[in-house]
Amino acid sequence: xxxxxxxxxxxxxxxxxxxxxxxxxxxxxxxxxxxxxxxxxxxxxxxxxxxxxxxxxxxxxxxxxxxxxxxxxxxxxxxxxxxxxxxxxxxxxxxxxxxxxxxxxxxxxxxxxxxxxxxxxxxxxxxxxxxxxxxxxxxxxxxxxxxxxxxxxxxxxxxxxxxxxxxxxxxxxxxxxxxxxxxxxxxxxxxxxxxxxxxxxxxxxxxxxxxxxxxxxxxxxxxxxxxxxxxxxxxxxxxxxxxxxxxxxxxxxxxxxxxxxxxxxxxxxxxxxxxxxxxxxxxxxxxxxxxxxxxxxxxxxxxxxxxxxxxxxxxxxxxxxxxxxxxxxxxxxxxxxxxxx
Ligand code: NCD
Numbered sequence: 001x002x003x004x005x006x007x008x009x010x011x012x013x014x015x016x017x018x019x020x021x022x023x024x025x026x027x028x029x030x031x032x033x034x035x036x037x038x039x040x041x042x043x044x045x046x047x048x049x050x051x052x053x054x055x056x057x058x059x060x061x062x063x064x065x066x067x068x069x070x071x072x073x074x075x076x077x078x079x080x081x082x083x084x085x086x087x088x089x090x091x092x093x094x095x096x097x098x099x100x101x102x103x104x105x106x107x108x109x110x111x112x113x114x115x116x117x118x119x120x121x122x123x124x125x126x127x128x129x130x131x132x133x134x135x136x137x138x139x140x141x142x143x144x145x146x147x148x149x150x151x152x153x154x155x156x157x158x159x160x161x162x163x164x165x166x167x168x169x170x171x172x173x174x175x176x177x178x179x180x181x182x183x184x185x186x187x188x189x190x191x192x193x194x195x196x197x198x199x200x201x202x203x204x205x206x207x208x209x210x211x212x213x214x215x216x217x218x219x220x221x222x223x224x225x226x227x228x229x230x231x232x233x234x235x236x237x238x239x240x241x242x243x244x245x246x247x248x249x250x251x252x253x254x255x256x257x258x259x260x261x262x263x264x265x266x267x268x269x270x271x272x273x274x275x276x277x278x279x280x281x282x283x284x285x286x287x288x289x290x291x292x293x294x295x296x297x298x299x300x301x302x303x304x305x306x307x308x309x310x311x312x313x314x315x316x317x318x319x320x321x322x323x324x325x326x327x328x329x330x331x332x333x334x335x336x337x338x339x340x341x
Contacts, residue, residue, distance in 0.1 A: 004336035008120040008132040009329060011141035012189035013219050016226040020150075020164045020193060026328035027151055028162065031321070033070070044073035047334050050103040052078045052095060053135065054085070054110040059294055059319055060135050060144065064107050067326035073334075076103070095119050104334050105131045111258075113138030131333040139180050139258055145293050146186030148325040150194060152318045153248055156289050168195030168231075173242045175274055176252035176301050178207045180259060183293045184252060188214050192230035199234050201242035202274060206254075211235060239274055240283050248314075250291040251276045251301045267300055277303040281312075289314045 002022035006014065033039060049068035053061050061077075068075045076098065085094060095106055108116045116134035123130055136142040153172065154162035172191050178184045178200050191198050192215050200211055212235050218225045236242040243249060254270070276290060290306060290313050298304045307313060 002332070002336070004332045006333070007124070008116075008134075009143050009333065010117045010120060010132065010134045010137075011219070012143050012146050012186050012193070013222055014226065015143075015189065015193060017164075017193070020147075020190070022332060023147055023325065023328045024151060024154070024162065024164055026331055027321070027324040030070070030324035030327040030331075033324075040070050040072055042072045043331055044068065044071035044104075044334055047071075047073040047104045048076060048102045049073045049105050049107065049330060050076040050078065050098045050101075051107045051135075052091075052098065052109070054080045054091060054108075054115075055136065057109055057135070059322060060109065060142075061107075063319070063322040064133075064135065064144070064326050064330075067323050068330055070323065071327055071330060073104075073330070076101070091115060092119055092122060099123075099128060099130045103130050105133055105330060107133045107135050108137070109135040110137055113140040133329060133333065136182055139182050140185065142182040142186045142293075144322070144326055144329060145183050146190040147329070148318055148322045149183075149187055149250065149291060149293070150190045150196075151325050152291065152314050152321045153289075154194075155317065155321065156248070156314060164194040166194075167191065170196045170247040171199055171245055172196050173199040173201055173236075173246040173249045174252065175201045175239065175242070175249060175276065176206065177254045178202050178211060178252070180206070180255040181252050185214070187250065188233060192233065193227045195229065195231050197231040197234065199236055199242045199246065201236050201239055203237070203270075207235065209235065239276075239280060243281065243284050243288075245285060246288055247286075248289050248291065249276060249281075250293075252293070253295060253297055253301060271300055275299075275301060275303065276306060278306055278309070278312075281306075287312070291315065291318060293318065 051061050051064055065075050116132050116137050120132040134141055154166050158166040174184050188198055200207055212233055214233055215230055292315050
């Protein structure tokens, strides 16, 4: 059994090499369960997993709920629109209500950066045993998405032995609205931890120069980076240059609801300069796979026919791999006792 130390999973900046290995090892075991006919295992029988989504979600929420059910946990699902939030209750009080009912893990999504972390601190101070799993907080972090993305890439590059190390030296391009993307930030930590180089590509308004320093220092409140040799982060403004030597490309939605002001008004121009199509993939030195966390805006960041081209698109595999990855995270949080944070 792994030496798992985390009580909460807020972001991937704290993840060590051993943590990535532990998640991959379990996800690889859980991934084959549907193939062997064993859809459900009793690992978390009697445990209570609660999804607390204050923000919209299609994939993440249902994937976490399915993951919990496949481990035989009880699942409670909170819906912001029909809750007492409407009567002025705070998110912390909402969280405490579910903790009083016995939640072992609260999976939280909220538009405000740091909400998950603040609730986690509160619980630690009060010696409350419940774990917090961040399912997206503002533009900060979306750890389970970063993990399922690197797991999908590792499965693509080496299907018979998908280990984190297989990403070492690979050039992975992330295109589009990096500034508002918690998915891009979690991928930056995860990919560079595995030794991959990340090429960020987008216009200045959605990709400020400061991103090249993103992983140079651990985030505030964290003294050390547990990863010794990270891959590089490189900014390129030209999609053609970025794609040329890439081993994979991930494109992102223009996250208008997270933008302050109209950063992009000319969608035709954005699509022309940064949209991914079969045509502009012709510059690549090899046939590279396409990833997208969803939801997709067809015809803006990616063309419809590329999206549906299963010989290129790993989007369906990202969705599938989300289940064993989230099973692994829930399993690790609920079954390991020694917590350092
Ligand atoms: C993303 C998110 O919510 O951060 N989606 C997801 O969880 N799969 C990406 C997005 O909103 O564009």
